Amino acid sequence: MSADADADGDRAYDHEVVEREWRRRFEESGRYEPDPDEGEDPTFITVPYPYPSGGMHVGHARTYLVPDVYARFERLRGEQVLFPMAWHFTGTPIVGAVERVRKRDPDQIETLTDAFDVPEDDLERLETPEGYARYFAEEADASYRRGMRQLGLSVDWRREFTTSDERYSKFVSWQYRTLRDRGLLEEGLHPVNFCTNERQPVTTHDLLEGEDAEFQEFTLVRFGYADDDAFEDAVLPMATLRPETVRGVTNAYVDPEAEYARATVDGETWLVSAAATEKFELQGRSVEVHERFAGERLVGADVENPVTGDRVVVLPAEFVDAADATGVVMSVPAHSPDDYLALREVTERADDLTAYGIDPQRVQAIEPEPILEIDDYGDVPARDVVEAAGIESSTDPELEAVTQDLYRSEFHRGRLLSAYGEFAGETVADVREQFRDSHRERGHFDRMYEFTEPVVCRCGGDVEVAQQDTWFLRYNDDAWRDLAHEAVDDIDAVPENTREQYHHTVDWLEEWPCIRNYGLGTRLPWDDEFVIEPLSDSTIYMSYYTIAHRIDEVPVEDLDREFFDTLLLGEGEDERAADMREEFEHWYPVDVRFSANDLVNNHLSFFLYHHAELFDRPEWPQGVTVMGMGLKEGEKMSSSKGNVELPGEVVDEYGADTVRFFQLNAGEPWQDFDWRPEAVESTREAVDRFWSRAVDLIDDDGDGDVAVDGDPDRRPIDRWLLSRLQSTVRAVTDALENYETREASQAVFYDFEEQLRWYRRRVDTARPAARRTLREVLRTRLRLLAPFMPFLTNELHERLTGEPAEDAAWPEPDETLVDAAVETEESLVRALTEDVHEVRDVTGTDPEVLRVYVAADWKRKVLATVAEHAPDPDRGAVMGDVMSDADLRERGDAVNDLVSDLVESVRERSPEERERLAAVDETAVYEGAVDFLAREFDADVEVYREDGDPHDPADRAGSARPFRPAVHIE
RNA sequence: GCAGGGAUAGCCAAGUCAGGUCAACGGCGCAGCGUUCAGGGCGCUGUCCCGUAGGGGUCCGCAGGUUCAAAUCCUGCUCCCUGCACCA
Secondary structure, X not given: OOOOOOOOOOOOOOHHHHHHHHHHHHHHHOOOOOOOOOOOOOEEEEOOOOOOOOOOOHHHHHHHHHHHHHHHHHHHOOOOEEOEOOEOOOEHHHHHHHHHHHOOOHHHHHHHHHHOOOOHHHHHHHHOHHHHHHHHHHHOOOOHHHHHHHOOOOOEHHHOOEOOOHHHHHHHXXXXXXHHHOOOEEEEEEEEEEEOOOOEEOOHHHEEEOOOOOEEEXXXXXXXXXXXXXXXXXXXXXXXXXXXXXXXOOEEEEOOOOEEEEEEEOOEEEEEEHHHHHHHHHOOOOEEEXXXXXXXXXXXXXXXXXXXXXXXXXXXXXXXXXXXXXXXXEEXXXXXXXXXXXXXXXHHOHHHHHHHOOOHHHHHOOOOOOOEEOOOOOOOHHHHHHHHOOOOOOOOOOHHHHHXXXXXXXXXXXXXXXXXXXXXXXXXXXXXXXXXXXXXHOOOEEEEEEEOOOOEEOOOOEEEEEEEEEEEEEOOOHHHHHHHHHHHHHOEEEOOOHHHHHHHHHHHOOEEEOEEOOOEOOEEOOXXXXXXXXXXXXXXXXXXXXXXXXXXXXXXHHOOHHHHHHHHHXXXXXXXXXXXXXXXXXXXXXXXXXXXXXXXHHHHHHHHHHHHHHOOHHHOOOEEEEEOOEEEOOEEOOOOOOOOOOHHHHHHHHOHXXXXXXXXXXXXXXXXXXXXHXXXXXXXXXXXXXXXXXXXXXXXXXXXXXXXXXXXXXXXXXXXXXXXHHHHHHHHHHHHHOOOHHHHHHHHHHHHHHHHHHHHHHOOOOOHHHHHHHHHHHHHHHHHHOOOOHHHHHHHHHHHHOOOHHHXXXXXXXXXXXXXXXXHHHHHHHHHHHHHHHHHHHHOOXXXXXXXXXXXXXXXXXXXXXXXXXXXXXXXXXXXXHHOOHHHHOOOHHHHXXXXXXXXXXXHOXXXXXXXXXXXXXXXXXXXXXXXXXXXXXXXXXXXXXXXXXXXXXXXXXXXXXOEOEEEEO
16 A cells, blocks of 8 residues: 555455455356255256347346345355356347448447447447357447456356357257147248338338337228129228128228229139238238229229128228228228218218219218117217217317227227127127127138338338248147146246236237247258247256256267257157256256246246246246346436446446445335436445444454353343344345345345444443454344345455355354343333433423433333233223222322323233333333433433432423333433 | 236335334435534434424325224225337
8 A cells, every 4th residue: 555545545445456356266266156966956046148239237237136146145055056147149139230230320339339338449340140249248348248247246157158059059949849749839820020122021120110010900801892794703801990890881982093903812803902912912812913993993883791791882082091901991980980971071972973973862871870889879979979079070180089089988888789699789899809700700801910000111111011931839729828827836926926927928828929030049940941039949948057068068960859858858868968967957947037027928938838848847947036127317228228327337436246235225126226326326335334344343353353152241232232133134034035135135234234323322332342242243244245245245254254255154043142121121212312302302402411200110000900901902991900909099090191091002012012011120221321321412310210209300200101201301 | 908016205215915113214315513624424413394391283196984093904086107929
């Protein structure tokens, strides 16, 4: 140290120096790299491997810190713990990001350089997916691996791998071949976003417009062309989201100006807009266009409703958008305000329709056709709402809201009329799908997909919904689903209310398309055009950790089905795999999976599904703990918004222990936590204070003299502190067993600090026995804090005792140090102190003398009588008993008042507490606190007994009650 | 709409499952005092209203109810957040 360093230089906490030393020791010791031992039941914990589409920020950090705390806790308790880490390279976002880097997309470059401090020179390395992923996984300053090391995660780095490693791919291939053999994979068509310009599927990240657009499944009502001309027998499919309104169709509309086509679609003749023929082709239909013509050609035709057999006329309408859906629209004026207005308008100018060869009278005769009844509306709800809102035309801006309102009401409360047969009287919400399906089966309905709004690719091309050949995981398979439910029942779900969410998800999951067209990852074993997508290649990889550090011994080509059958199922003859199976059997199952709460309804449920199918029940996951997300000053942390904090930077600024402690203490794991610099700063100050006090204690007596059994110099207040320490040990242990990092860290750090504040106030802490007590306390607290602050606690513990905290054992509550009596007595002193403060403040008197009057014995007798009536004393009954005592009876009203008071106090206290109080010698307790009270109030302190002829100049003694002495200050 | 979560004093936030010790932990901010220069740090005190004696009043999203007793239990309502599928 330099000569001019300030006097306290060696006391201030220099986190950089301490952390550097311990980071080195953590890595060199290999202590987090366990191999199977004799122990029967090791602890295996996992977290989602990071997806390095960008760097690590502190919003991610807690996901790894909570398991690290649990890992360190279990190790201190003597458990063998495996906490591994790997990298998830699979997926399309990295590929998309690389594309944008190559094009030097300004937004992308800004995110990288601003949020993650990527130097200009490094950009070139980000031009391949592998390079990009490796960069953010391991190489960048803001990489996950660096962040994790800086934060001191106790990870077994020997087992690190990436999901594009060839050996990992062999493992995933085995998984998918096995699932396929078991009939849990199925081939089929699936809608995707498809760029019509690039002729390939695109992700939402690739979109310029319409990122929030969803595609909807429309029902096509197959109206039949009913005129006997060249189009005879053709189908006019009309798209609707409300298939049940089919019985309310009064007419159809086309755009007379737009281009329509006659095409053979899947072997039938269809009449639709020209634009629609392309969509049908994309959606997996075979389409051959024979002729194109203006919509006018269809106007005036009769079409036949497939459900009712009624014939309705096709009318012209400008509002029809031929680019949307099929370009042929069915009109339900009774239930659609749009259609109602359109009908009214077309009726008004019915005479113009003669130009199309339509009889105006036929149009004027069209009446809305109700299909359901709904309370608060008349027969024709669309007319009601239009008239009520005073809407005159289809361009009225209010129309949209009115329409949505009506649709919602009809959906939830509308009851179908008798024409609906088996569905009559039911609400639309209850039967829409069944109704649709039944008509689909009968060939009346078909389907198509369409976006809710225009979608445009970054390349400028129009994006449409396409049906693509794909493979599905059959999560809706009944037997598999049952197994998954059992797996849900088996786990320790934390917090418990997530269990219901897993069950709900399992019931709701349908088939899951498990492949993509491009991206890093594992190729589908039997069709290398496709890549297994990220949520599907990460369901059982926890098992891969068990052998990840040894699998390089085996040549890739030997990693065949036999190998993994042997390794994971114990069903093969591969010798090397059989040998490695011991590792698998040692570590499996996963004891706790720590994950994010938004993964419950996909990844975590898949994780349970796949384990349930592929492994025997004893190997199923034992627990899943989900975590909330990270906010920064109340906003979601997001790298694209630039509001992120990088672990490297905050560790430099505040120190790793502070960053860890802050995050673990900011809320329970499953709650969201908010990173607020001022709060982190305040944590840093508390950590520094802890350090200085500890160093101070350690330095003033270098002999490490901490524990003296039955220290004869110990005073009650020392015993009080040690007793509180035991309850803290219990509280921290209980909390950590339940993953409650906030509860635990709060108890050992801040809450106990409160106790220490009282202790320091209460006694002279320079006393040797006090120093010994404080060192004993420090030793225990260091071990309790070790999971949270591994750097600082190891350092201090080693300075105090000669060994690092992580070499010591987790503390057990020492029953011989638990002293309920002394805690009760101390609570009386505390209460008295508070009372005197209050009196002093209210009166504004700075006391010269403080007189304390302990209640008279007869009052204790009254209390005892009241207590006999616990837990719910009745005043009358108590008074009866009390008055039977002649001595008390004489005291009359004083007794009456006292009883009322004591009845309350008895009701509010537990039996144990009353018992402890009854044993207290109040006078002795206050006399023992005289020195303290004198110091606290800078006054002379006198303790009297109410019935001991006290000096009582202000006549206060009479108001003393048991355990609530009267006081007088002057 | 469905599912899950939430609403507590200037701000953050504990307490709610197991009603009483809750005017309601703790932190931040603010104010005062002390620590023998200031500042910082540290310590103490105060921070809903009234009160020169430890008390009283009002309070925990809104409105009711149960109870000797409600932030906590019950009923109804309002508002906010997250997810609802192929982005990981």
